[in-house]
Amino acid sequence: MKRTMSLAALAVILTLGTASAQQINVKIGVLTDMSSLYADATGIGSVIAAKMAAADFMKDHPNFKIEVISGDHQNKPDIGSQIANQWYDVDHVDMIADVPNSGVALAISQIASQKNKVFIASGPASSDLTGPKCNANMVHWTYDTWMLANGTGKAVVKTGGDTWFFLTSDYAFGHALERDTEAVVLKNGGKVLGKVRHPLNTNDFSSFLLQAQASKAKIIGLANAGGDTINAIKQASEFGIVKGGQSLAGLLVFATDVAALGLPTAQGLVLTETFYWDLNDATRAWTKRWHVERNAPGKYPAMNQAGVYAGTLHYLKARAALGGNPDGKSVVAKMKEMPTDDPLFGKGTIRADGRKLHAAYLFEVKKPSESKYPGDFYKLRATIPADEAFRPLKEGNCPMVSG
Numbered sequence: 001m002k003r004t005m006s007l008a009a010l011a012v013i014l015t016l017g018t019a020s021a022q023q024i025n026v027k028i029g030v031l032t033d034m035s036s037l038y039a040d041a042t043g044i045g046s047v048i049a050a051k052m053a054a055a056d057f058m059k060d061h062p063n064f065k066i067e068v069i070s071g072d073h074q075n076k077p078d079i080g081s082q083i084a085n086q087w088y089d090v091d092h093v094d095m096i097a098d099v100p101n102s103g104v105a106l107a108i109s110q111i112a113s114q115k116n117k118v119f120i121a122s123g124p125a126s127s128d129l130t131g132p133k134c135n136a137n138m139v140h141w142t143y144d145t146w147m148l149a150n151g152t153g154k155a156v157v158k159t160g161g162d163t164w165f166f167l168t169s170d171y172a173f174g175h176a177l178e179r180d181t182e183a184v185v186l187k188n189g190g191k192v193l194g195k196v197r198h199p200l201n202t203n204d205f206s207s208f209l210l211q212a213q214a215s216k217a218k219i220i221g222l223a224n225a226g227g228d229t230i231n232a233i234k235q236a237s238e239f240g241i242v243k244g245g246q247s248l249a250g251l252l253v254f255a256t257d258v259a260a261l262g263l264p265t266a267q268g269l270v271l272t273e274t275f276y277w278d279l280n281d282a283t284r285a286w287t288k289r290w291h292v293e294r295n296a297p298g299k300y301p302a303m304n305q306a307g308v309y310a311g312t313l314h315y316l317k318a319r320a321a322l323g324g325n326p327d328g329k330s331v332v333a334k335m336k337e338m339p340t341d342d343p344l345f346g347k348g349t350i351r352a353d354g355r356k357l358h359a360a361y362l363f364e365v366k367k368p369s370e371s372k373y374p375g376d377f378y379k380l381r382a383t384i385p386a387d388e389a390f391r392p393l394k395e396g397n398c399p400m401v402s403g
Helices: 002-020 042-060 075-091 103-112 143-159 172-187 205-215 226-239 256-262 281-292 304-322 326-336
Strands: 022-030 063-072 093-097 116-122 138-141 165-171 191-198 217-222 245-250 269-274 341-342 348-350 362-366 380-386
Touching: 002 138, 022 042, 022 075, 022 304, 042 063, 042 281, 042 304, 063 326, 075 093, 075 103, 093 304, 103 116, 103 138, 103 172, 103 226, 116 304, 116 326, 138 172, 138 326, 143 172, 143 245, 143 362, 143 380, 165 172, 165 205, 172 191, 172 217, 191 205, 205 226, 226 245, 226 269, 269 281, 281 304, 304 326, 304 341, 326 348, 348 362
Parallel strands: 022 063, 022 093, 093 116, 116 138, 165 191, 165 217, 217 245
Antiparallel strands: 269 362, 341 348, 362 380
């Protein structure tokens, strides 16, 4: 009898050993902007970030085989949706990451929900992703319009910028950023004197800037991003708007934008980010690796790209904890259950509405005389704790959250 039991126990152990060593295949799709106004802050840099996360994870989990593929949504929801459907249905992609452009991201989020896959949104900003449009298959990782408004917008109003004119990108992201910032301005005693909306990827801002100039508002709020923000700031400088007494508030500015503008033009801009390459030893070490992988030492990673790395890594940790081939909702539920911890954002959590919580930082762009080395862009004005950086759960109107 003893011998029979021992053999049975041995068989169980061998079976468990075989199961734990069983190869698990994971396919990740980085859906991004490879060729347009958001390419510098996402694009190939996001693909490299996902591959770095996969490589780091596979070092400790040799039974995982992770493939990373990429696609260009061209900032068009129909093209993004077509790629997502192909990836999920035909190419067996388990998770889609990045997706700068809130209009595309809102479409991808719904597709992930319908097909019970996973979407980790590090690139889009609309706070609606964890508000009315939330679902159980999506995590919003890096930042959102509520955070930007309550970081940059509040800081500007508190320091005397109490009259605003909005220059807004005319699609889901710009509308959400304008809406959330206007709410902050009004709540803090400011006034909105006017607003104008411009097409995505605009080269000529002259007519829009003339309207902003004519409003006499103290602050021209740029509710746009990437190439649009760069072009608006450059042309505002050419128009002498700041010299004329008005100030620009870049409501979404990345380190890549500052690098493109140069410190002489960008100096003094106040902005909110959740990642800065030069924040601490861990972010600097990661950036050094990213530089090597990208083979572009003059480039600096944006927070979107950092979000791709951290979100992908946490997704893979959840897959390892579950084992096998779990459905999308199960993986996202496990991601919410597990505390997050990575070298770029530190320790954090994911809320019931899919909002990833971590600190945000209010920065000011340095003067050229203050910058000591290439990429030394920012001085830290304030750290916003995780529990204050993002919209309170009860205010988001996410249908998954009761009460």
